[in-house]
Amino acid sequence: xxxxxxxxxxxxxxxxxxxxxxxxxxxxxxxxxxxxxxxxxxxxxxxxxxxxxxxxxxxxxxxxxxxxxxxxxxxxxxxxxxxxxxxxxxxxxxxxxxxxxxxxxxxxxxxxxxxxxxxxxxxxxxxxxx
Numbered sequence: 001x002x003x004x005x006x007x008x009x010x011x012x013x014x015x016x017x018x019x020x021x022x023x024x025x026x027x028x029x030x031x032x033x034x035x036x037x038x039x040x041x042x043x044x045x046x047x048x049x050x051x052x053x054x055x056x057x058x059x060x061x062x063x064x065x066x067x068x069x070x071x072x073x074x075x076x077x078x079x080x081x082x083x084x085x086x087x088x089x090x091x092x093x094x095x096x097x098x099x100x101x102x103x104x105x106x107x108x109x110x111x112x113x114x115x116x117x118x119x120x121x122x123x124x125x126x127x128x129x130x
Contacts, residue, residue, distance in 0.1 A: 001026075001044065009051070016048040017057040039076070042068035094123040 004019035020041060027037035045065045048054035058065075101120045 005051075012053075015057060016051055016054045017045075017061060020044045020048065035071070038064075038068045039072045042072065091123055091125050098123050 001019060001023035004014060004022060005016070008014035009016045009019045023044060024037055024041040027040065032040075042065045045058070045061060046069070049058060098120065102122070105120045
């Protein structure tokens with residue numbers, strides 16, 4: 001599916017909707033359970049909305065995507081919310097720990113061009129979906 005999205009659909013040789021349909025069919029042939037494969041298909045159909053031209057034909061399948069999303073939401077959203085909140089908490093903790101490390105690094109160099117003994121990288125929060 002990633003290959004189809006990266007090459008065939010992106011270059012216009014195949015529609016996003018066909019690539020997603022092949023993904024669902026391949027999962028069926030690999031004996032992926034019914035609900036799991038439909039949930040994964042719905043997720044990639046949602047993601048197609050973010051692609052250039054990904055809305056073409058999307059509304060034709062929208063009722064299925066919405067139905068599967070409503071069924072999947074109680075199973076997917078609570079753990080996703082917990083994970084998101086814990087990631088935010090960890091980012092905050094990491095930022096708090098970073099401050100004294102950065103201060104110690106600055107005090108040690110005191111304006112001199114001294115290579116740091118350890119690099120102190122600032123915490124980053126990257127929520128971009130790739």
